[in-house]
Amino acid sequence: MGASCEIHSCCGGEAVIYTQRSPRKESPNEDSAAIFCFNNHTGVFVIADGMGGMPSGRQASAMAINAIHASLKSTTHLHTNLRENILDGIEHANQSITSLGVGAGTTLAAIELNEHILRPYHAGDSMILVIGQKGKIKLQTTSHSPVGYAVEAGILDEDEAIHHEERHLISNMLGSADMHIEVGPPLQVTRYDTVLLASDGLFDNLLISEIIARIRKGSLQTASISLIEECMKRMSSPQAGLPSKPDDMTFILYRRIQ
Numbered sequence: 001m002g003a004s005c006e007i008h009s010c011c012g013g014e015a016v017i018y019t020q021r022s023p024r025k026e027s028p029n030e031d032s033a034a035i036f037c038f039n040n041h042t043g044v045f046v047i048a049d050g051m052g053g054m055p056s057g058r059q060a061s062a063m064a065i066n067a068i069h070a071s072l073k074s075t076t077h078l079h080t081n082l083r084e085n086i087l088d089g090i091e092h093a094n095q096s097i098t099s100l101g102v103g104a105g106t107t108l109a110a111i112e113l114n115e116h117i118l119r120p121y122h123a124g125d126s127m128i129l130v131i132g133q134k135g136k137i138k139l140q141t142t143s144h145s146p147v148g149y150a151v152e153a154g155i156l157d158e159d160e161a162i163h164h165e166e167r168h169l170i171s172n173m174l175g176s177a178d179m180h181i182e183v184g185p186p187l188q189v190t191r192y193d194t195v196l197l198a199s200d201g202l203f204d205n206l207l208i209s210e211i212i213a214r215i216r217k218g219s220l221q222t223a224s225i226s227l228i229e230e231c232m233k234r235m236s237s238p239q240a241g242l243p244s245k246p247d248d249m250t251f252i253l254y255r256r257i258q
Contacts, residue, residue: 005228010254012256013254014255015220015253016220016224016252016253017251017252018249019033019248028058030051031050031061031249032047032050036068041113045110045111045197045252046064046065046110047197047250048062048126049106049199049201050106051105057105059104060097060106064106070089071092072086072089082114086121087183090121093108093174094176098177105175105176106124106173107123107170107173107174107200108123109124109141109198116189117189118189118195120184120187123174123182124144124145124170124172125144125170126200127198128141128195129141130187130189131193133192135216139184140208143200144170146169158209162243194220194255195252197252199249201248202250202251204245205230205243205244205249206230206234206243211227214227215253
């Protein structure tokens with residue numbers, strides 16, 4: 001994908017989808033993302049980050065999105081949750097990516113929205129956040145990585161983690177025989193809550209507090225522009241004391257407005 005920013009009405013709210021390759025490379029963007037809206041109450045959002053430096057990263061992330069899409073198209077029960085279809089799509093994608101036999105891999109973060117009930121799914125270090133209008137964190141997934149687990153255990157704080165030399169290492173991905181999907185509990189999304197799914201290109205360059213300050217209120221378009229501009233600035237012009245890791249960056253922002 002090239003750079004793009006799209007606004008959609010779906011699931012009783014608005015969603016913005018954005019993707020941009022790293023400003024420090026000329027090779028293709030290895031991230032993929034999609035929004036699948038079935039009606040005004042039901043939808044699935046997906047982010048996939050093809051593994052940088054590995055063969056066919058772009059292909060792997062696209063395969064993950066396509067496999068989930070194919071599985072969702074097969075359902076005839078949109079009034080129920082889509083858990084089985086999402087998990088089947090992820091499993092199929094993992095098998096297909098592994099079968100390439102070239103060491104390709106991708107992280108994945110997805111949410112199912114159904115009647116304002118959200119359920120998260122993820123593998124790797126692409127993250128999901130749900131934020132209230134006042135900035136309260138209602139959901140933050142744990143990155144499947146040594147650094148992510150260290151933060152969860154209280155061994156590292158966020159500032160130490162974002163500058164850690166092993167932050168790029170992950171413990172789980174599609175394209176691995178040991179892949180596992182973490183499925184979170186259902187969460188009620190209330191009016192004006194904001195949901196963010198993003199690849200590590202965003203979370204490696206902005207602290208969680210900086211992201212929350214930009215997305216918790218105001219229009220999603222304004223929030224998106226603020227995220228993009230600050231993240232690209234840090235990737236392109238490193239400053240002492242601030243995180244800077246040039247990478248492909250992709251995110252989906254959603255806010256319930258009904």
